[in-house]
Amino acid sequence: MHNPPFFTDDTIVFGLLMFLIGIVFFTSSKENGFWKKFYTVVPALLLCYLLPAIFSSFHIISPEWTEVNDKGEVLEKSSKIYFVASRYLLPAALVLMTLSIDLKALLNLGPKALIIFLAGTFGIILGGPLAILIVSLFSPETVGGAGFDAVWRGLSTLAGSWIGGGANQAAMLEIFKYNQEKYGAMVLVDIVVANIGMAALLYGIGKKETINKWLNADNSSIDELQEKVSTYQESVKRNPNLTDYMIIAAIAFTTVGLSHWGSQVFADFFNNNFEAVRDPKSFASTFGGTFFWMITLATILGIALSFTPLKSYEGAGASKIGSVFIYILVASIGMKMDLTAVLDNPGLILVGLIWMFFHFVIIFGIAKIIKAPYFFIAVGSQANVGGAASAPVVASAFHPSLTSVGVLLAIFGYIAGTYGAILCTYLMETVSPQ
Secondary structure, eight states, rough: OOSSOOOHHHHHHHHHHHHHHHHHHHHHHHSSSSSHHHHHHHHHHHHHHHOOOOOHHHHSSEEEEEEEEEEEEEEEEEESSHHHHHIIIIIHHHHHHHHHHOHHHHHOTHHHHHHHHHHHHHHHHHHHHHHHHHHHHTTGGGGOOOOGGGGEEEEEOOOHHHTHHHHHHHHHHHHOOOOTTSHHHHHHHHHHHHHHHHHHHHHHTHHHHHHHHHTTTOOHHHHHHHHHHHHHHHHHOOOHHHHHHHHHHHHHHHHHHHHHHHHHHHHHHHHHHHHHHHOOOOGGGGOHHHHHHHHHHHHHHHHHHHTGGGGGGGTTTTTHHHHHHHHHHHHHHTTTOOOOOOOHHHHHHHHHHHHHHHHHHHHHHHHHTTTHHHHHHHHHHHHHHTTGGGGHHHHHHHGGGHHHHHHHHHHHHHHHHHHHHHHHHHHHHHSSSS
């Protein structure tokens, strides 16, 4: 926790984030000169992510901090912007961006997406013990420790987070009983390394043609899906009026409301009727979380609406409004990244970076073998490391019609997360210096 940042009022912070997004879009719209060259190197989406991170690093804004009240009590404070963006704007974006989806074309993407996702999972499982082995050669104390202070126990929470998500991370903390006083350092490594990985993937989107050429990738199924959606968008395109915008807002937030209500119903049902769901050590514990059901239901409802006449509202700009929500989410994720935190615990950060390196080596290697496009690499990696909050962001950066792919793969991650992380942890325990 830090001292209060310069701005603590979420209204002001949100205004600053929107200002930064506006500046990025204004400069990226320039069709010649410096900005044209700049954005051929740095994707606009990456900048929408990095600028809030820079402001957070200079402590102008912050996701959380401590304050001392008049009675001398230390109070933990936090910004609610990411919570609102991930719980309200993300499901709204998922609905609006899947409204025009062609489900048959989505299924025609074939098994490569799942293969690359599983390669990413394997990269996390193998990368953890390899990172410990390498660091133990020159700094055994960094990855050592005994009893409940053993570093491998703490790293188990990273494995849970990077294969599944927050619920899987909590499950690993419960299973392996890492010293909670030291747990904050692991959370820091999780945030820093995962965000560096996401930044690298976003940068790669600007180089996707070059990467696909190196991979000898067959991009035809993705191009076909994008072409179908783009053709449909043109066929229903119209000049939207206030009624169109209000109906689009109604579609989005009625579905958000239904998703939240349904998530509570499903989570309560599973928690009340299945003992395994209440056991944090079980992969079934995922089904007891409301976030999992909210994302799942929003995606299902969005796909269901694509079979109704409401699909025509894509012509009034439904997916563009969804993209607005996604960019706000990106800025709120960037706000959580403190670039100076890399210096706080360089040894553990190095472990995380080596771990992430092996994840990328394996996922790129398998993609090269099966000639999978960069889209599957970026989304498959984020479906593991970032989960349902960021996988759709990366997918939508390629094309709004591809958002659902990110969500579906992230759901696989939630299910596989606990057992994959347990396997990784046992391997890390085996190679850790005693």
